[in-house]
Amino acid sequence: xxRPIVWDGAGExxxxxxxxxxxxxxxxxxxxPVVYENIGDPVQKGEKVPSWIKDIVVSLTQQDTSYCYTDxxxxxxxxxxxxxxxxxxxxxxxxxxxxxxxxxxxxAVARIFGYLKREARVIGPSPAYSTLSSAEAxxxxxxxLTYRLDPDNNWMPDISDIENKVRYxxxxxxxxxxxxxxxxxxxxxxxxITAMIDIARRYDLFVICDETYANIIYNPxxxxxxxxxxxxxxGMALRSISKEYPWxxxxxxxxxxxxxKRDPExxxxxxxxxxxKRLEVCSTTLPQMSxxxxxxxxxxxxxxxxxxxxxxxxxxxxxxxLSSVPGMKVIKPKGAFYxxxxxxxxxxxxxxxxxxxxxxxxxxxxxxxxSVAPDKRFVYYLxxxxxxxxxxLSGFCCDLPxxxxxxxESDDRLRKETWLKIADSVRRYTGA
Numbered sequence: 001x002x003r004p005i006v007w008d009g010a011g012e013x014x015x016x017x018x019x020x021x022x023x024x025x026x027x028x029x030x031x032x033p034v035v036y037e038n039i040g041d042p043v044q045k046g047e048k049v050p051s052w053i054k055d056i057v058v059s060l061t062q063q064d065t066s067y068c069y070t071d072x073x074x075x076x077x078x079x080x081x082x083x084x085x086x087x088x089x090x091x092x093x094x095x096x097x098x099x100x101x102x103x104x105x106x107x108a109v110a111r112i113f114g115y116l117k118r119e120a121r122v123i124g125p126s127p128a129y130s131t132l133s134s135a136e137a138x139x140x141x142x143x144x145l146t147y148r149l150d151p152d153n154n155w156m157p158d159i160s161d162i163e164n165k166v167r168y169x170x171x172x173x174x175x176x177x178x179x180x181x182x183x184x185x186x187x188x189x190x191x192x193i194t195a196m197i198d199i200a201r202r203y204d205l206f207v208i209c210d211e212t213y214a215n216i217i218y219n220p221x222x223x224x225x226x227x228x229x230x231x232x233x234x235g236m237a238l239r240s241i242s243k244e245y246p247w248x249x250x251x252x253x254x255x256x257x258x259x260x261k262r263d264p265e266x267x268x269x270x271x272x273x274x275x276x277k278r279l280e281v282c283s284t285t286l287p288q289m290s291x292x293x294x295x296x297x298x299x300x301x302x303x304x305x306x307x308x309x310x311x312x313x314x315x316x317x318x319x320x321x322l323s324s325v326p327g328m329k330v331i332k333p334k335g336a337f338y339x340x341x342x343x344x345x346x347x348x349x350x351x352x353x354x355x356x357x358x359x360x361x362x363x364x365x366x367x368x369x370x371s372v373a374p375d376k377r378f379v380y381y382l383x384x385x386x387x388x389x390x391x392x393l394s395g396f397c398c399d400l401p402x403x404x405x406x407x408x409e410s411d412d413r414l415r416k417e418t419w420l421k422i423a424d425s426v427r428r429y430t431g432a
Contacts, residue, residue, distance in 0.1 A: 023368065023380065024389045030361045032387045035418055037405040040182070040337065042246040046410030050303055053245055056293045057286070066286045072278045074101030074254060074288055081292040082256070091228035092258040100274060101283045105212060105240050105253035106131055112208065112236075112255070113139040115272045116173075122208065123165060124176035125149050125157060127183050127340065127396035127404075132176060132210065144397050145172065151329055151342050151400065155186035159195045166203050174206045175199065179224075180213040183396055183404040184340045185315065185333020187217055190224045200233050206266055207235035212253075213336040215244055215304050218312040222334065227258060234259045234266040241287060243337075244304070245294065252287035311337050314407040314415065321419040326432040333407070340393065342402035343430075348374035352429050354385035375401035378429055386421045 020038055028034045036044075043049065060066045073079065079096035087093045102108035113135040116122070122136050126146035137144040147165060148158040157177065166172050175196055180187045193209075200207050209226040217223045226237045240253035260270045277283075294300055315333045323330040327344040356362040361384050369377055373394035382388050393402035405422070409415035426432065 019395075020379065020383075020389060020391055024383055026364060027358075027361050027384055027387070030358045030364075032358060032361065032384070034383070034387045034389055035409075035414070036389045037409070037418065038389050038391045040243065040406055040408070041248050042243065042337070042408050043248065045406070045408035047246060047307075047408070049245060049247070050299070052297065052299055053290075053294055053303075056297070057290055060286055060289050060293075063289075066289055068285060070101070070282045070285045070288060072280070072282050073097070073274065074099060074283060075285065078288045078291050079254075081295070082254070085295070086225075086227050086256055089225060089228055091225075092230050094227075094256060094258060098257045098260065099254055100257070100277060101252070101254045101288055102277075103253075103283045104242065104251035105210070105238050107251070107283070108238060108253050108255055109135045111273050111276055115276060116269065119171055120173035121145050121169070121171045122174040122176050123147055123162065123169075123172050125178060125181065127393055127398040127400070129178055129182045129210070130396060132178070133397040136176070145169070146397060149181070149184060149186065151184075151331060154331055154334075155181060155184040155340075156188065156192055157196065159192070159199075162196065163199050166199055166205070172203075172205065174208055176208045176210070178210040178212075179226075180217055180333075180335025182210075182213065182336055183338050183391075183393070184331070185336045185338050186331075187219075187222050187334040188224070189222060190229060193224055193226070194229050197229055197231065197233055200235070201231070205233075206263075207233055208238070209235065210238045212238065212240050212243055214239065216308060216311065216337060217335040218308055218315070219334065227256065230258045232259055232262055234263050241291065241294075247287065250287035251284060252291075311407055314409075315339060317416065318405070318407060318419050321416075321423050325423050325426045327430055328402075328426060337407040338404055339407060340402060340404045342393065342400050343375065343378075345401075347430055347432075348378060348401050350374065350377065352378070352381075352431075354381040354425060354429055356381070356384045358384075373401070375403060378426075379403055381429060382422065382425050386425050388418055388421060388425075390422070 024034045079099040082099055083094050083096050109131050123145040133144040147162040149155045150158050235258045237256045242248040260267050318339045319330050319332040322341050327347045329342045333339055365384055375394050376392040379392045390403045390405045
């Protein structure tokens with residue numbers, strides 16, 4: 001080209017959760033069946049969407065209005081319903097004008113960071129969720145700024161680490177948290193979130209809380225939405241029906257903005273996001289219209305409770321099997337539907353391997369293994385040897401070696417067999 005056309009942050013776009021699939025497809029094409037434990041799609045893993053939710057969606061397709069444009073911010077009746085729900089919790093009080101719909105939270109994240117001034121940084125957790133960390137790094141053109149989640153403290157945020165980094169880095173304008181957390185499955189108690197809010201208040205920052213899994217918590221008493229504790233600090237919560245109904249293909253997410261009028265700079269920033277939404281016209285109408293009907297249906301609470309009981313049992317099963325392996329730390333998740341394992345420091349080397357039966361696959365591994373992180377090397381061998389696709393923890397903007405898997409497999413026999421194969425593979429790989 002006559003001049004450079006690639007923006008400075010292009011090299012920061014990384015999504016290991018999907019990138020590992022390219023390797024898996026190559027290995028599957030050579031004849032080894034692959035069990036995919038990388039993507040958080042409950043439906044793809046066999047969960048059935050309740051028939052009564054399908055009936056609601058079907059009935060909406062009979063309404064001509066479900067084929068129309070909505071307001072740019074989203075369907076007004078739905079925003080009114082959600083605003084009332086938030087206000088009823090106590091804490092922040094919002095109206096329909098404080099809610100913005102997007103075509104999935106990936107779209108929301110792109111807008112949130114795309115219209116943030118490049119010099120304004122948002123510090124987030126490590127391990128990080130790739131969509132958020134990549135978007136923040138890409139907007140700035142630098143590596144994502146992170147604070148530590150401590151595996152020796154149930155993956156809780158290191159509050160002193162957050163404050164030290166905020167204090168000595170004036171470019172930080174916001175704090176990001178994910179609650180319940182992806183990839184660790186941690187659920188933050190009230191005092192942890194209020195401590196982070198207090199840092200934001202004292203250093204004049206805003207807060208972003210990804211609450212995608214807010215209703216997938218094994219002990220509901222431990223759930224603390226941002227709206228309850230945000231007080232007067234500017235912030236936003238990210239929510240979705242993707243994991244809840246579940247309807248990941250509906251691509252329907254929204255942000256709830258709190259205290260946007262408390263700070264003129266924050267208000268102008270939020271307005272710029274809405275202005276960008278107007279250029280798009282609106283997000284998909286049908287999924288939005290379903291929300292008041294599904295959320296207010298008396299069957300919905302039982303639907304959530306039964307799913308959470310299933311995920312908790314699977315979390316216990318996976319934790320018991322994987323934590324029995326020497327040299328690997330596994331903390332039972334308390335929410336979401338993922339489990340993360342961390343290898344002891346120094347356990348992994350660049351000479352370890354697992355037997356690979358297919359010659360073509362072995363030759364392919366030889367081309368991609370050089371210079372990869374130690375946990376990624378293990379993940380590749382697990383895939384090529386046992387046909388199990390998980391995600392290396394190094395792919396989550398993290399310097400701890402390990403991996404993340406889902407708790408979504410609906411086939412009880414296959415799911416337990418998968419955990420046992422992973423445990424056996426780790427033992428053979430490390431010699432433990």
